Amino acid sequence: MIKRLAISGVGLILLVSPLLASALTVQEQIQALQAQLQLLLAQLATLSAETSVNTGASSGSVSSGAATSCLSITNFLSAGDN
DSSP, rough: OHHHHHHHHHHHHOOOOOOOOSOOOHHHHHHHHHHHHHHHHHHHHHHHHHHHHHHOOOBOOOOSSSSSOOOOOOOOTTTTTT
């Protein structure tokens, strides 16, 4: 009986120990998520600024000029062409 009780106690400790040994508390998890969110917002602002510079657009205006990013295909190949 004592042996069964001891084994049950050890099993219970093994089941509960991961809950007690959590790496981060809830407050630490919230702070880590907030830091990640701030990092992502900074990356978004950087990418947005780069996109604005690369396209030449500024505050909603459309730039006039030839689109240089589109390809013009002039030669079409068919079966047997080299």
